Amino acid sequence: MRGYYTADEVRSAEAPLMASLPEGALMRRAAHGLAGVVASELRVRTGAVAGRAVTILVGSGDNGGDALWAGAMLRRRGVAATAVLLNPEKAHKSGLAAFRAVGGRIADPADDLGLPDLVIDGIVGISGKGPLRPDAADLVRRIEVPIVSADLPSGVDPDTGAVEGPAVHASVTVSFGALKRVHALGAAHCGRVELVPIGLSLGPAGMSALEPAEVGAAWPFPGAEDDKYSQGVVGVVAGSESYPGASVLCTSAAITATSGLVRYAGPCTREVLAYSPEVIATRDLADAGRVQSWVVGPGMGTDEAGRRTLRTVLESDVPVLVDADGLTLLADDPDLVRLRSAPTLLTPHSGEFARLTGKEPGPDRTASVRALAADWGAHVLLKGRATVIAEPGGDVFVNEAGGSWSATAGAGDVLSGIVGSLMAAGIAPNRAAAMGARAHSLAANLAARGDPEGPSGGRAAAPISALVLLAQLRESIRILRAGVSPEKMSDLS
Known part of the structure; x- marks a missing residue:
């Protein structure tokens, strides 16, 4: 640490x-x-x-x-x-x-x-x-x-x-x-x-960052007695007719992050299965089956149907990650989180934070995040180059990304899928958030760096998309599990 x-x-x-x-x-x-x-x-x-x-x-x-x-x-x-x-x-x-x-x-x-x-x-x-x-x-x-x-x-x-x-x-x-x-x-x-x-x-x-080797050592991988269920089943509610890509990015990230099982519930079953045929997909949330955690909100929409879906997910007794449209809906009914007994992780960017609290995070982003966590009784991950993570009444994790390559549309959907899968594997929300943020930022840096065997030698960074970031997630996890030192990590930024 x-x-x-x-x-x-x-x-x-x-x-x-x-x-x-x-x-x-x-x-x-x-x-x-x-x-x-x-x-x-x-x-x-x-x-x-x-x-x-x-x-x-x-x-x-x-x-x-x-x-x-x-x-x-x-x-x-x-x-x-x-x-x-x-x-x-x-x-x-x-x-x-x-x-x-x-x-x-x-x-x-x-x-x-x-x-x-x-x-x-x-x-x-x-x-x-x-x-x-x-x-x-x-x-x-x-x-x-x-x-x-x-x-x-x-x-x-x-x-x-x-x-x-x-x-x-x-x-x-x-x-x-x-x-x-x-x-x-x-x-x-x-x-x-x-x-x-x-x-x-x-x-x-009071503020700590997980060392890369710590993240790698804690990353879940299948043991001799594991099967697809014992490693954690994550449910994803994401995407809509207007934003089908959110469902693809979120489910694909969850699949890549761990070796368990991903269930999808939403209108984008065809798009999800076309990209990731191993997902168990259904249009009806009631038919989704048992999960160990839920991810809800990316691209889901903010209509009345979305509101009902969010309420149903939050009435469950498992950890829930709420992102994007789910946060917009929550701003009107914070008691959906405050009255939960199971853990909730909120993952806003600054604009979504303002919707939840009525104001942008102040210059002291740490104090802002801790205040929201205490007020709502939830874990909070505030996105940024320095991602700040707080739990109610607890200490703070920070992940300094080494750059802002992940500031691209859809990257948050990828992060939600990663963290949700770690929560399904039994990792506490604040630590799952810190681990996921580290793997996510490293994948972004790897993607921006490019192919080390290419003509640029992998050093001339260039802008990326969320799909390119996702493609580097397995390599990011591999590097973390190898216990690469912080000094070597900086070479990848």
């Missing part, structure tokens, strides 16, 4: 360590890690460290100190280092003295920043809130080389990842001691995240 911590949680962990170490020792640990990452980036991007140049954007406070100390360490390795002090009177004194002692150059913010190979962002740290101030924003706009951020990209909220104005877009973010929530919720601004250990002792995190 990979934990993501709030700024307050990190500061609490830092306090006893700072009290036990000589003054400045913890900062120098962080700076050493930052300097090491910058040196590696210089080597990869330019072929060398010595003789290269970095510019450091220095704000007030400890992050500016971290950056100055890192600059001093790089200077000792032959790097030409220039520091731009955004608030000279509040620059970290010992860091500035160390930087000057090794010949570091101090530049006025109005001066030309020179021709650095990399820029180090030490403007604000985890105590910073709000967008960049105008002078800092002007500096950042002038930068034309990659930026390495110290702890987090300045201008991005450390706890929510929200961006409310000018902010740094980093190529790499070096996190000191712990991953912060911004590294998942604001990943688009963070670039690659490198974690530098500094000796923090951390408790359980």
Whole structure:
């Protein structure tokens, strides 16, 4: 499990360590890690460290100190280092003295920043809130080389990842001691995240991500005594005359995700069976047979017939995943979920979330999801590049997709089928949602990357469709079950 911590949680962990170490020792640990990452980036991007140049954007406070100390360490390795002090009177004194002692150059913010190979962002740290101030924003706009951020990209909220104005877009973010929530919720601004250990002792995190190997180890597959029924039977209610594709995508994803049995109930039996003849399909919900979970809503329609169908499914005593049109119908009658005894998983995107609650998710998407879960007594998966999953009164899972390739029509239908099949296999809804989101995002990244044997070598990504994503789902599960490391996973993003 990979934990993501709030700024307050990190500061609490830092306090006893700072009290036990000589003054400045913890900062120098962080700076050493930052300097090491910058040196590696210089080597990869330019072929060398010595003789290269970095510019450091220095704000007030400890992050500016971290950056100055890192600059001093790089200077000792032959790097030409220039520091731009955004608030000279509040620059970290010992860091500035160390930087000057090794010949570091101090530049006025109005001066030309020179021709650095990399820029180090030490403007604000985890105590910073709000967008960049105008002078800092002007500096950042002038930068034309990659930026390495110290702890987090300045201008991005450390706890929510929200961006409310000018902010740094980093190529790499070096996190000191712990991953912060911004590294998942604001990943688009963070670039690659490198974690530098500094000796923090951390408790359980309120937000976690499943490691790829954990997802693979928990993925259901048939044992020696299993048959099609014992592995879990999922029922799918999806599609309509207007949207038959939703039924095909949802049932096909459920089939691909596990080796059990899929039952379909709805008007699109011909389309479903043409694509997946192994599905047991019927037009009448009453004839569908026994299932261990239901998926209801994708492309189903929002007429009175859809409303009756949703009510019937939610009156069952098995876990139910509600998506798309099912969520629109639920907005008028939330008690259909609140009064259930069996688990319910809601899977809205931001627009559907607004229909359910009357407002868009706020900048703190985690708080928004937790509030809906508590109010309705349901599990909630809020879709996005960072998918946030909450259960009533419990902790939060997050899945940072590494990209937004799955932002395409029908991809949500695929996700519903995956997660519904995992729920039918007996996996708790919040964990099934986290596992399904991980497999789904990896399949999207694989699809966007293309054929590794093709002329592009599999590296030039291109837009995808839901059907192309679905075609990569088996390979995604195979990679997860092989226990591929997070570092290798990032190569597939």
